[in-house]
Amino acid sequence: MVNLVLNNVPIEFPFQPYDVQEKFMERVIECLQKGVNGLLESPTGTGKTLCLLCSTLGWLATRKAQIQSGQLAGDMGVDIKNQLSNATGLGWGDAATPGAGVPKIIYASRTHSQLSQVISELKRSSYRYMKVCILGSRDQLCIHPEVSKETNNAVKLHMCHARTTTRTCYFHTNLDAKKEEPDFKMDVLDIEDLVTLGKKHSACPYFMTKEIRKGADIIFMPYNYLLDPKVRKIHNIELQGNIVIFDEAHNVEKMCEESSSIELRSLDIALCVDEVTQRYFLLQVMKKFRENSDNDGIMDILSPSTPKDFSLDDLCILKAMFLELEKAIDAIPITSPEGNTLPGEFMLDILAKADLSPGKKDVIADLLDRVIQFLTVANTSPYQRKGTGLQKFSDLVKIVFSKSHFTADHMERVKRSYKVHIKVEQPKSRGKGDSWSTPKVVGKAGRVLSYWCFSPGFGMRDLVEEGARCLILTSGTLSPLNSFAAELQVPFPVTLENPHIISSSQVLVGVVTHGPDGTQLDSSYKNRSNSQYVQSLGRTIRSTAQVVPDGLLVFFPSYPVMKACQEAWQLSGLWDAINQVKPIFVEPNSKEGFQEAMTGFYNAVASEDRKGACFMAVCRGKVSEGLDFCDGNGRAVIITGLPYPPSRDPRVMEKQKYLEDNRKNPQFKGLTGQQWYRLEATRAVNQAIGRVIRHQKDYGAILLCDQRFSGKDIIQQLSAWVRPRVVNFPKIGPLLRDLGIFFRNAEVTCPGSSRAIRAPTAVDSHPSPSLSIVPDKKPVCPPAIKKRKITIVSDAEKAKYDLRRIKVETAEPTSSMASTSSCQSTGVGTDNRREKAAQYLKSVKTLLDPTRYTTFSDMIRDYRSDKNYDLLIPTLKKLFLEDHKLRHLFKG
Numbered sequence: 017m018v019n020l021v022l023n024n025v026p027i028e029f030p031f032q033p034y035d036v037q038e039k040f041m042e043r044v045i046e047c048l049q050k051g052v053n054g055l056l057e058s059p060t061g062t063g064k065t066l067c068l069l070c071s072t073l074g075w076l077a078t079r080k081a082q083i084q085s086g087q088l089a090g091d092m093g094v095d096i097k098n099q100l101s102n103a104t105g106l107g108w109g110d111a112a113t114p115g116a117g118v119p120k121i122i123y124a125s126r127t128h129s130q131l132s133q134v135i136s137e138l139k140r141s142s143y144r145y146m147k148v149c150i151l152g153s154r155d156q157l158c159i160h161p162e163v164s165k166e167t168n169n170a171v172k173l174h175m176c177h178a179r180t181t182t183r184t185c186y187f188h189t190n191l192d193a194k195k196e197e198p199d200f201k202m203d204v205l206d207i208e209d210l211v212t213l214g215k216k217h218s219a220c221p222y223f224m225t226k227e228i229r230k231g232a233d234i235i236f237m238p239y240n241y242l243l244d245p246k247v248r249k250i251h252n253i254e255l256q257g258n259i260v261i262f263d264e265a266h267n268v269e270k271m272c273e274e275s276s277s278i279e280l281r282s283l284d285i286a287l288c289v290d291e292v293t294q295r296y297f298l299l300q301v302m303k304k305f306r307e308n309s310d311n312d313g314i315m316d317i318l319s320p321s322t323p324k325d326f327s328l329d330d331l332c333i334l335k336a337m338f339l340e341l342e343k344a345i346d347a348i349p350i351t352s353p354e355g356n357t358l359p360g361e362f363m364l365d366i367l368a369k370a371d372l373s374p375g376k377k378d379v380i381a382d383l384l385d386r387v388i389q390f391l392t393v394a395n396t397s398p399y400q401r402k403g404t405g406l407q408k409f410s411d412l413v414k415i416v417f418s419k420s421h422f423t424a425d426h427m428e429r430v431k432r433s434y435k436v437h438i439k440v441e442q443p444k445s446r447g448k449g450d451s452w453s454t455p456k457v458v459g460k461a462g463r464v465l466s467y468w469c470f471s472p473g474f475g476m477r478d479l480v481e482e483g484a485r486c487l488i489l490t491s492g493t494l495s496p497l498n499s500f501a502a503e504l505q506v507p508f509p510v511t512l513e514n515p516h517i518i519s520s521s522q523v524l525v526g527v528v529t530h531g532p533d534g535t536q537l538d539s540s541y542k543n544r545s546n547s548q549y550v551q552s553l554g555r556t557i558r559s560t561a562q563v564v565p566d567g568l569l570v571f572f573p574s575y576p577v578m579k580a581c582q583e584a585w586q587l588s589g590l591w592d593a594i595n596q597v598k599p600i601f602v603e604p605n606s607k608e609g610f611q612e613a614m615t616g617f618y619n620a621v622a623s624e625d626r627k628g629a630c631f632m633a634v635c636r637g638k639v640s641e642g643l644d645f646c647d648g649n650g651r652a653v654i655i656t657g658l659p660y661p662p663s664r665d666p667r668v669m670e671k672q673k674y675l676e677d678n679r680k681n682p683q684f685k686g687l688t689g690q691q692w693y694r695l696e697a698t699r700a701v702n703q704a705i706g707r708v709i710r711h712q713k714d715y716g717a718i719l720l721c722d723q724r725f726s727g728k729d730i731i732q733q734l735s736a737w738v739r740p741r742v743v744n745f746p747k748i749g750p751l752l753r754d755l756g757i758f759f760r761n762a763e764v765t766c767p768g769s770s771r772a773i774r775a776p777t778a779v780d781s782h783p784s785p786s787l788s789i790v791p792d793k794k795p796v797c798p799p800a801i802k803k804r805k806i807t808i809v810s811d812a813e814k815a816k817y818d819l820r821r822i823k824v825e826t827a828e829p830t831s832s833m834a835s836t837s838s839c840q841s842t843g844v845g846t847d848n849r850r851e852k853a854a855q856y857l858k859s860v861k862t863l864l865d866p867t868r869y870t871t872f873s874d875m876i877r878d879y880r881s882d883k884n885y886d887l888l889i890p891t892l893k894k895l896f897l898e899d900h901k902l903r904h905l906f907k908g
Contacts, residue, residue, distance in 0.1 A: 017142055023049065027074040028142040029066075034712070036062055036514045041071035043512045044488060048075045048259060050509075053480075053487040055501055058514035059737045060492040060706030061714065065137050068261060068490065072121050073143040076233060080118050119485055121234040122253070124242050125263045126271075126641075128152065128207060131236045133644075134263065135206045138234075148204045149225055149232035151241055151251060156207055157222040159214050160185055170407040173250070174392035176222075187220040194219035195227045226252075239268065243475050244275040246414050256483035264641070265489035266699060269472040269503055276433075276469035278415050280408065281441060282345070282462030287405025288338045291391060292331050326386055334383065338409075341370035345465055348438050354666050355464075360434025361427070363416055363467050377417035384410040416467065432678075433471035435670050439464050468667060470674040473505025480506055493702040493735060499695075502686035516737035521765055522715040523708075524758045525741040529723040531556045532748050539573060539657025539722050550581055553656060554590035556721055557630075559748060561597040563755045563863070564717065566628040566648035567621045568598055571635050571704045573659040575605070578634055581656075594630065603633035610638055621649055635659035635700040639707070646710035651759070652717040653708045658697040658724055668693070698733035705738060715762040717755060749862065756863040760899050860905055868895055 020027045022038065023045040033041070040058050044067070047054035058064050125131050131150060138144055154172050158164045163179065166172040179185035194200070194217045205213070205228070214221035229235055241247050242260065262268050344366050350356050367373070372380060388403035388410065419426050441462045469475070479487060487506065494500050501508045530536055531552030543549055561568055572578035582602065585591040594600060601617040604610055613631075620629035628651070633639035636659060661668045672689030679688055687695065701720075708716035718738065724730055726744050734742070745751040861869055875891045878884065896906035 022071070025049075025071075025075050025078050027070055029070050030141060033067070034062070034517050036517055037067050040064065040067045040512065040514060043510055044068060044071040045075050047486050047488050047510050048072065051485050052509045053506055054489070054510035054512075055494060055497050055508040056488065056490045056510075056512040056514075057494040057497065057736075058490065058492060058512070059516040059709075059735060061710045061712075062492075062514060062517050063711075064490055064492070065134050065263060066141065068123075068263065068488075069134070069138050069143065070141055072259065072261065073141075073146055073234065076118065076121060076146075077143070083118060118233075120232065120258045122242065122255070122258055122260045123234055123236050123263065124239050124261065125236075126239055126267050128156065128238060130264060131238070132206055134236065135204060139204050144203050146203070146233040147228075147231050149229040149235045150206055150210075151225055151229070151235060151237040152207050152210070152222070154222050157210060157214070157220075157225065159187055159211065159221060168404060170388075171392050171403070174389050174403070178389060178393040180223075185220070187214070187218060188223055190217075191219050191223050191227070195224065200224060200228065239271045240275060242479065243268070243271050245418055245475070245478065246411065255479060257485050260479060260484045260487050262487070262489045264491050266491040266493045266703065268476070268489060269500070272472035272475040272504075273469050276415060276418070276475045277467060278408075278412050279464055279466045280412055281464050282342070284405050284408045285338055285342045285345070288409050289335060289342075291403055291406050292334050292338075292387065326383060326390075330383055331387070334387070337370045337372060337380075341366070341372075344369040345438070345463055348463075350438060350440060350463075354664070355437055355439025357666065357670055358436040358438070360430050360432075360436060360467075362436045363434070364430075366436075366465070367416065372413070374417055377413055381410060381413050381417075384413070412467070429471075429474060433469055433474045435468050435470065435674070437464075437466040437468060437666055437670070439466075439666070466667075468670065470671050471505070472503050476504045476506050492706050493699050495733075495736060496687075496695075498685060499687045499691070502684060513736055516709070517712045518709055518714070520741060522762060523741060524717040524754065525738055525743065526717070526719050526751055526754070527723075527725045527742060527744045528556060528719055528721045528748065528751060529726055529744065529746050530748065532559055536723055537721050538724065539577070540724070541663075544577060544580070544657075547584065550584045551588060551590065553581065553721065554585045554588070554594065556748060557654060558590065558594045558597060559752060560652070560654065560719060560755070561594060561630055563752050563759070564628070564652040565626075565759055566651045567617070567645060568628065568630045569639070569645060569650050569653040569704075569707055570630060570632045571640060571653065571655050571701075572632065573635060573657040575634050575637075577657070578602070578632060582632070598628050598630040601629060601631045603631070603637055603639050614643075618649065633704075635704050640700065640704045641706075643707065644710055645707045646714055650708045650710075650716060652719060652755075653705060654719045654721055655701055655704060655725075657722045658730070659700045660693065660697045663693075694729065695733055698730060702735045702738075705735065713766050715766050717758065719751075752862045753865075757865050760902075763899075856905075863902060863905065864895070871895065 018029045018032050020029055020033070020038070020041075022042050025045050027041060029037075036058065040056060040062070043054060043056055046052075048071075056064075058067075123131075123134065125134060135148070135150065138146075138148065153169065154163070154176055155169055158172065158176065160176070160179070163172055163175045163185075166175060176185070180188045183189050197213075197217055197219075199213045199217065200219075202209075210221040210224060213219075214224065237251075237253075239262070241251055241253060242262075348356070348358075348366075364374075384406055388406050391403040391406070441464045476487075489508075495513065497508075497511050497513065501511075528537060532555045533552055535548050535552035537553060537556065538549065539553075557570060572581065582591065585594070591600070599616075599620045601613045601620070604613060617629050617631045620627075628648075631639065635655075663669075672693060675687055675689045675692050678684045678686060705718050708714070708718065720742075725742075731739055731742055743754075745754075860872060864872060871891070872895055875888065879888050892906055896902040
C-alpha cells in the first residue's frame, strides 16, 4: 500500500500510481473540496474506478475525522457550516451525533454488473472498512416465493406493498429481529451476498438495504435510480449535501432523455378502460359494498380497518377520462406515413381535453395508484388484468407533470425540450398453421402517442436543484467536453482529458481501406448490400485472424448487418474458412444465449490448441461495454463500419432539428445536428475500441475496416489516445506484415500479458487489476498464470520437440519443402508444387520483417547453389523457432 498526499488529503493507494492516476485523483479531490462539478475523461484501462474510490473515500475519511474532532481545515473548500446545516442525509441523525453532517457518496454506474466490478475494486483497497450499501430492485432482491415470481416490476411493487402494509410478508416482519445480525454488518455486501444472507436468516434483502443505507458512507446504484424521478422517489434517495458520481457517464445523456420520455399506445388506453370496467373487478367492488355499512366507498380488501380507497364515482371519472383521451388522440390528423410531430406543450392540450390539468394531477395520480393496488391484490388469477394499462398511464402523468408547480419558466423549458409525435401503429399479422397459410390481421390499426425529451439537461438539472454537493462524471469517451457539458446544461468548472498509460509499442491502430481483392471497404447504407464488398470484408477478417493471436473481436454497426454478413459468408464458404482459423462465436439477443456464447469464447481462447477464438458482436450491444477482454482474451478488435443511428427515424430527425434550433441561441454552445449524428457513431466505436487495452501491460491491435475512417472529421472524434496512432493501410499486405511484427515485439516487451487467459468458471482469490465480467454474475478473475518450467536442451532436441507440437492453424495449410518431396514421390504435378511453394514464400514474406526476409532469401539462394543442409537448418531455426507464431514456417 502506498501513502500519498494529494491536495492536502492523505490517500492510500494499492500501488504506486501513474502520473495520469495522480492527476485524476487530484481533480476529483478538487471537486470535493470546492463543492463544484467535474467532467473527467480518462481512457479505459487507466484505473478510473480505483482512483475514484480511493480519492473520494480518502477525502471522506479526512472530513469525518475533522468534523468529529471539531477541526475544519480552511482548505477543505466551501462554507462548511452552511453545508452542514443544509445537509439532511439518509438517516444521519442529530448534529450532535458523531459523524453527523458527513456527506454520503452516491456512486452510480449503468448496470449492476458494472457495479459488481466496482465493489470488487473496493474490496481490494484499504478503504474496504467503509460502510457500503448497494441498492437493487425487488426483481433482484425479493425472496418472497409468490412476489418474486411476478415478471412485471410495477405489479411486483404493488404486491410487495400490499403484503408489507398488512404485515403478511414473513421476510419483512422478521426484518427487525434480524437486522442486527453480524452477517449484515459486514463491510462490503453485494447483491448476491444480500440475497444469500436474506435466505439464510429469512429476512428481506430489499428492505435490509434500506437499513444498511442509514449508516452507509458510500451507496452504489444504477443510473436510473438517480436519473428517473419516479425511481428516485420510490427509493427515497436524498441528494441534499451529498456527492454524486456517475461512472461510465458516456450513457448519461441518453439515460436522461429516456427517463423523461414515454410512449402511450391505443392499446394502453383500451387496457385502462378494460381494467376499470372489467366484470371481475366490478363484482369485487359490489361484494365490498354489500359487506360494509357505509356505501360511500370500499375498504381495502386485505385490511378492513384502513381508510376508504375509492368510490364508484371515482371509477366513472377515470373511465370518462380515458374515453375522452382516446377520442382526442384519434382526432389528431396524421398526414405523413412516418407520423406527425407537434410542439411539446401539445401534450398538455391533449390531457386537458380529458379534463386532466396540472392542478388535478396529484389527485388523479393518487387515485390511479390505489386502483392499481386493488387490482394487483384482488386478482389472484394470472389471466386477470393486474393494472398494467393503468400503470402506463400513471407513468405518463408523473412524467408530464413532473413539477409540483407549473411556473412560466418550467413551461418554457418544456417547450424547448419536448416534442410530441403521433403515428399509426400497423396491426400485427399472425399466420395460422403452416407457413403457407394466409396471415390474419389481429385487431385494428391503433396509434402511438410519443412524448420525447431531447434535452438531457432537463433531468440532470433536477439533481443540482435538489442540492447535491457536487456531480462528478467520468468515462473514457466523453469528448468533446464542451458540447457534453452544454447538452447537460450543468456547469463543470473542473475538467480533465487524460492520455493513456500505455506506450506506442503496445497498440497498433490501422485504417484498412481495401480488402485482399482490392475492393474498397465501405459499410455505408447504400453499399451494405453489395455482395462484392461483403465478401471482401469476410476475406479481410479471415486474413487478419491468421495473424492475430488468441482472442479477436469483430464489431458490426447493427444486428441486421451482422446477420446479413453471416448469411452471405455461410453461403460462400467464407464462414467455414474463418471458423477453421478461429472458432466463431456470435452475440445473441437472449440473455441465456449470451452467457453461453461468452463461456464458449473464453474456453476456446484458453484451450491448448492456441488457435484462439473470434467473437462477432455489435456496437452498442452487450459486448461493446461493461465486459473486459484483457490480455489474450482480446488481442485485436475489428470495427467493420460506423454505427450511425437510422437517419430516417423520426426521433433521430427531431433530435437533429432540436439541436439546430438551439444553435440559433448565441448562448448555446452545443453540437449541430450533423455533429451529434456523427458523434453518436464514433462514441459507440470508441466504446468498442476500449474492450482491448485494459491495463498498463496489455497490448493489442485496433483495425478500422471502413474507408470512411480515413477522413479527418471521423479521426478527430476518436478517443484522444487513439488519434495520433492511426495509420492508413490502402493494401492489406503491409497491414498483415506490420501486425506480425507488432505481435512479435509486444510478446517480448510485455511478457506478463501474453497468456493471461481465464476460463469464466474459475475464481482466483487474488484478482488482477483487470477483471473480466460476465453479465449478471459476480466478477470472475483470471486464474494465476502457471509458471513454465524452463529446461535447457540442445538445439536438435528443441527442434524435435517443436516439430511434434506444431499445428498448422490456417484454413488453407501452407506448403512445405517436405510436402514438395512427397508430391514428387506420389506423382503430383509440377504446377501444383510450384503453386504451393509460391504460397509458402508469400506467407514468409508477409510474416517476416524486411531484414529477416532478406536473410531468408539469401539462405534459399545459397542452398540452391551448394545444397549445404548443415547451414540451412541452423538458419531456419534462428528465423522461425524463436517465435512460436512462426514455427509452422519452420515445419514448411
